[in-house]
Amino acid sequence: MKFTWFNLMPWPYLPDDFRETNRSVWVDIDQRLFDPVKSHAVYNTYMDLLEYADRLGFDGVGVNEHHQNGYGIMPSPNIIAAGLARRTKDAALVVLGNSIALYNPPIRVAEEFAMLDCISGGRLVAGFPVGTSMDTNYCYGQIPSLTREKYQEAHDLIVKAWTTREPFAWNGRYNKLRHVNIWPRPIQQPHPPVHIPGGGSVETYDFCLDNTYSYSYLSFSGYLRAQALMSGYWKRVEERGADKSPYRAGFAQTICVADTDAEAERLYSEHISYFYNRCLHVYPGFADAPGYRTIKTIQTGALSQYAPPRGGYATLTWKELTEGGHVIAGSPETVRQRMEELIKGLNVGNIFCLMHVGDMPADKCMYSTKLFAEKVMPKLKAMFPSWAPEWVDDNRFWTTPLKDRVTAGRLPTEAPTSADLASTYALEAGE
């Protein structure tokens, strides 16, 4: 199992009457609700928490890209990942990911991901989302029914830029580049492992299978509701004759751990409520631009992962959220049981642990994270005895870092003197 500690980075100061006074947390949210001065502490705390997860032994730390919203204040995940590359040691940097249809030209992503891979010593997992409709269409102005075509071209260009050792010309529909020749290129060969976040677009299954990418289902409605979608994915895997390595799939799950079930409710329910009721308060007119999803996907009945349940989240109690599997919360034993159900039920090897929730303060988040790392994660680590041995360390879908990596800040504390340098370079000088 690979556990990635994920931080969506929500803005924690949305007012109590946010739902009543704002039509949307995304796209046209009131600018004045963001306080740059407060964000100084917010950003640094969020990055501290990601670094803390690395120290506790999570396999990865995860960041992602969203725009113009109070749900996640990370328009550039690469900036956060760059900080983490320096301050984390072993965890994979799971950038899930860069919305590649939005970069002009997309070789910018090939370059920045290569930089992250080089700085981190080969610890990058590269995510290529299409991006939500809010981000891609309404904030960044991409034409909905052409977004996927543009995404596809960007993907093909990035992979070619990573894997081609000679300058080449790219005469695309959306990109015309006479000299593609990226510097730097990634450490991991032929390129970093790729994860594709999907919200139920059936075309994405084949894309992942064709390219040996991991399919990540990111939803907030929990693992019970994800069964139908994920079994559709595994059915397709089987139809295509591919192996069923659980690392072909990932799933995001909100998780809160405390000493007891009762303590979990006491500590975390307000933050869960903040997340579901404020951070997911998306105006339906921004959720799904016509043409953004394909006809085939609409016909499968999959709704946007940001679409609230009938009646909205406001009506859901803690009991309903936890029993319905939206949230896995409780004592370490409760959480272990539910996680086991999730992992077996969905057959997923990659878990994106959403452990910072809504306006959760750092102390509670550390408490929950530590309990998970110490009392839950070890018991789940090797929970697939039936897996074929080649899947146990299936590096097709995970990082292959350099064995010998340098650590940040390893320069001597003092600059050398003239005499030091004379002695260090004596031989060269004498030659």
Place this chain on the structure above:
Amino acid sequence: MQLKTVQAPRAAVRYFEGGSGPDLVFLHSAGGITADDPFLAALAETHHVYAPLIPGYGDSDEAPEIRDMLDFTLHGWDVVAALGLKDPILVGHSMGGMIAAEMAAIAPNDVSRLALIAPAGLWDDDHPIPDLFATLPFEMPALLFHDAVAGAAMLTAGRDVEDPGFLQAYLVTNARQLGMAGRILFPIPERGLHQRLYRIKARTVLIWGDSDKLIPPAYAHAFKKAIAGATLVSIPEAGHMVTLEKTAQVAEAVASLG
């Protein structure tokens, strides 16, 4: 009105045909058009009407190769040619008006009579056009009609919104139709037409509802200024769907072209 098919280079095009009189091609708005549209019926009283569907509309095939404004414009001329028409009266409403104006600008010698009904295609920072693509169905009547209540009744006529299959069918239709329209209207319905309007030679009539809240009448004046000799027919107590709210007056204004 009869629904027929004509093969154009980029797509098999579905079109409505009916009436007799001078040839007239009508290009519909982003909302699409149906056989029982009262405005088509009104035009058909005096004209031989051809109303092609933009690919993806109604039951017509999609045309993935039609992506940008030039593609739409040339496809428009391809359809006119496929129908065997020469210098038909060119009429367009909203998105259709934008395409008609582009067609008249790119081939000014091929069209001598042009009617633009609340056309899209220009942008004025002082009069931002509401985002049609972020507008929910229940908000549409107030945006599109002078009389929102009557408009709502027109939009939902014959539809059972309680039918469980309705939502999915609605989403599919929306994805096909507005997905296609988005290629020239999203996120801002402007693709450089203002640089080309001077080329139009056609005798042009602009027709606008006085209470158009989607493309406000300020745009009527911008079009009038940019197209030499254009006349403006302003229609009181009508919104963007002036063709439905004041059908006879719009048909009469079109008929003034001959």
